[in-house]
Amino acid sequence: MDYAQVFAQAFALAQFQAPPPPTFLPDLAVRLICPECKDPHPQIAEEFSSGDLVCRTCGLVLGDRIVDTRSEWRTFANDERDDDPSRVGAASDPLMEGMEQLDTAISFRDGRNGLSRELRRAQSRGQGSRQEQNLMVAFRDISSWCDQISLPKVVSDTAKQIFKHAEQGQILRGKPTDAIIAACIFIACRQAHVPRTFREMCDLTRVSKKVLGQCYKSLEHSFNLTVGASATHPSLAPSIGPESLVGRYCNHLDLPPNFQVICSDIIMAARELGIGHGRSPVSIAGGAIYFTCLLLGKPKSTRDIGAVAGVSEGTIKLVYRSYLVEKDKLVKQKWIDDGKANPDNLKGAV
Structure with a gap:
């Protein structure tokens, strides 16, 4: 065996590396136990009024000068009340950039020496620009x-x-x-x-x-809010559609969620056929809801729908009549087979 050749080879460094230092983790079993009663389930409470940490079992004071970290609702007015949140103020608004951080009101009562007037002038000058x-x-x-x-x-x-x-x-x-x-x-x-x-x-x-x-x-x-007007922010403010209004109107009319789905499908099918083209989204939404109510056997008066949608009863009936002419193309056969829709309900309706 050629020992010179063996010792000439580089040894693996991993064999001579020092072992990693031991990892010290917090002992989760450590608990705060009262030394007097040694209760395994201690009831230790913070009494913020006196600033003490007290064991409720035996009454031993375990710590003092405890800092109260709760929200402060005290007031220093003449009528002391503990529930007055006037000193807390509103949350900080990042859009204001610190302008609303301090808000001090100066009283008019100064003993008729003119000091309050001068202070109010100084405050108005320091409140920032108009x-x-x-x-x-x-x-x-x-x-x-x-x-x-x-x-x-x-x-x-x-x-x-x-x-x-x-x-x-x-x-x-x-x-x-x-x-x-x-x-x-x-x-x-x-x-x-x-x-x-x-x-x-x-x-x-x-x-x-x-x-x-x-x-x-x-x-x-x-701000280039039109559809396709900006390459980086296309359609920042998309145009409003009647199907986006149907959900809110149906909630006000106490109509079930499946009603909203069918009504939205009818509106999209009518748009593809060019029905109601040129009318406002509010009018189309009101007429489509009235059409779907009669189709599904959940009648709602045009007065109720008009009050929610903010359109007249005549406008709702005009849109309904345009939908009624093409009802065979708007009503899916699947709805009829499932028993959800009944086109016969549309006959004779105004």
Whole structure:
């Protein structure tokens, strides 16, 4: 055996590596036990009023000066109340960029020495520009109006962001603030796939449909919100369709979920056939719901449907008649075979 050749070969380094250091993990079996009663299931409580850590079994104080980490609801007004949340304030809004972090109200009572007036002047000078103050007021209005019609928070945040960009870019200079806010909420609803109609926005904000349409068109052109207008963000605000309104209208009318599916299928089939072309989505949705109600034997009056959809009874009947002419093409044979639909219910209906 040639030992020189053996020793000339490189030895594997893994044979001479030091063993890995032991891994130290926390002992999950360690528990806090009262040394007096030594109860295996201790009842140790934090008494924030005195700042002590006390064993409820024997009463032994295990620690002192415990910091209270709960929310503070105290008030230092003349009438002491423990349930006054006035000192807490609202949550921080990242869109405000710290403008709403401090809000101090100065009283008018100064003993007639004029000090309160001077303090209020100094506070107004330090509250930021007029644009920042208008932004804070607009954000409060957006949150209030979104809450009135039960819109999710994502719609409120999106509307605030659109309004801020429009205000900084001075896109709608001279337009009423309420109309700008209504247009921002309208666009935010479309982006969040919870569309609302122009009429609903007008009823909410008391803005005319003409002014709202002008603000919407300006924002749509400035931010490239039209379908296919932007290569990076195509169809940011997709156009509203009647099938997107059917679900909400059916919920208000207490109609089952399977009704919504059939009604949406009828609307899409009618669109392919060109039925109701040129009519508003609200009118098509109301007429399709009335057609589907009679088809499935769940009658709803045109008055109830018109009150929910916001259209007249005559418009609903016009759309219904156009659907009735092509009922053989709109009603699937599968629905009839399954017993869901009965085309005979459509006969004689106005």
